[in-house]
Amino acid sequence: MALINLNDLKPGMVLAAPVYNKNGGLLLNKGVPLSEKHLKIFKTWGVTEADIEGYDKEKLEEEAYSFLSDEEAQEIEARLQNRFFDYSSSEIMAEIFRIAKKQKMEVYMKKGTEV
Amino acid sequence: MSTNDVLSSIVKKIDTLPTLPTTFAKINNMIQNPKTSANDISDVVSKDQVLTARLLKLVNSSLYGFPGRITTVSSAVVILGFNALKNLVLSSSVFDLFQVTGKSEVIDLNEFWKHSIACAVASRLIAVQIDYGEPEELFVAGLLHDIGKLVEIQYLQASFMNVIEKTRSSKILIGDAEKEILGFTHSDIGFLLGKKWKLPLSLNEAIACHNDFSQARKFPQLVSAVHLADILVRAKEIGDPGDIYVPVVDASAWDSLGLRLSQIETIMERIEEGVNDALKFFKREN
CATH class of the missing domain: 1.10.3210.10 (Hypothetical protein af1432)
Structure with missing residues (x-):
């Protein structure tokens, strides 16, 4: 199980822990497979993450970037690494780096499909 | 010249930097006075056309839930509250300040x-x-x-x-x-x-x-x-x-x-x- 950001949640994933709203109200219990509707509800309630059975962030990332060639992905990553003073030693910086990379790749992929 | 001299000479030059419109200083002072009414503030805001336009745009935006219905500065001031108004005046002024820097x-x-x-x-x-x-x-x-x-x-x-x-x-x-x-x-x-x-x-x-x-x-x-x-x-x-x-x-x-x-x-x-x-x-x- 792993904490997955809202954006990376997909229908069919199974909750490893209950999801609550900001005020502590239960939105969905553990063991429930997610549906599109659940994801919408999470977003409305400002939920930013959920604990998911059998998934981890690296696995999700590999799936997300499968559209890009290794060279393209590496180039984006290297350019970003060059600008970050530190992208791995604290979990805060690692997360900022991960999201920045993800968003860059998404922009890149969009551009690619438009051409 | 020491660092402090350089700094203070810059501060003197700052005199020639575009200043914040007097509207901000006025409103900021008025807000600190508990006797100030929404009408007093409205009088000051109304003298600034750009600010008036932005104020009405803001209170009529979906953020406040009165789309298109607020037409007077004084009701806008009441809805927004003094502090939010102060922030609007300040960001509005800074925005314009950046535009003129060339x-x-x-x-x-x-x-x-x-x-x-x-x-x-x-x-x-x-x-x-x-x-x-x-x-x-x-x-x-x-x-x-x-x-x-x-x-x-x-x-x-x-x-x-x-x-x-x-x-x-x-x-x-x-x-x-x-x-x-x-x-x-x-x-x-x-x-x-x-x-x-x-x-x-x-x-x-x-x-x-x-x-x-x-x-x-x-x-x-x-x-x-x-x-x-x-x-x-x-x-x-x-x-x-x-x-x-x-x-x-x-x-x-x-x-x-x-x-x-x-x-x-x-x-x-x-x-x-x-x-x-x-x-x-x-x-x-x-």
Whole structure:
């Protein structure tokens, strides 16, 4: 199980822990497979993450970037690494780096499909 | 000349910098007087056409839930409240201030400006995530945090060019290059300008300490939010703050915000949209 950001949640994933709203109200219990509707509800309630059975962030990332060639992905990553003073030693910086990379790749992929 | 002499000579030059419109000072003073009524404030606001237009635009936006129905300045003032009004006047003034600064050989002012707007937007997004009482205060703090660089661009062109060069050749942040070349930073200058403009202390602390959280005394959350906003905007490469680097988030600044890691993505993915909205909002229709 792993904490997955809202954006990376997909229908069919199974909750490893209950999801609550900001005020502590239960939105969905553990063991429930997610549906599109659940994801919408999470977003409305400002939920930013959920604990998911059998998934981890690296696995999700590999799936997300499968559209890009290794060279393209590496180039984006290297350019970003060059600008970050530190992208791995604290979990805060690692997360900022991960999201920045993800968003860059998404922009890149969009551009690619438009051409 | 010692560092202090240079600084004080700059402060003198600041006299010739575009000043904040007197509307801000007036409203700021009036708000501090408990006897001030909404009508008193409305009289002052009404004399400024651009501000009036923006005020009505804001209260008629979906944010307040009276779309298109508020037509008088006095009802707008009542709906918005004095503090939110003060923040609107300030961001409105700063926005216009940036528009008139003209050209610079050293840095693309539009890109520099975009960095400030993005920091304003990101600071406000952080405010929402941490349930900060006055999100608009954080918007203004983000907008103003690099105001000292604007002074450098105008009055220290040659040195500022060296500073920019230095950030590239030595791979250091603009603040560190400033310390080496000038002996002071844009935060120092911004702080002096803020004092001259009689900005609220909270905003001036954000200007002075956004790169050095350990100096923040009275408003740690506000300063932390701007500190983090700056780093997120740099990570996303929106606009040009003068150097291309992404510094490390101060651990105690992070702790003072009480954010969860997953909220970083929520904030980062909403910045572009907020920047576009802000640009539309402040655009002068003339």
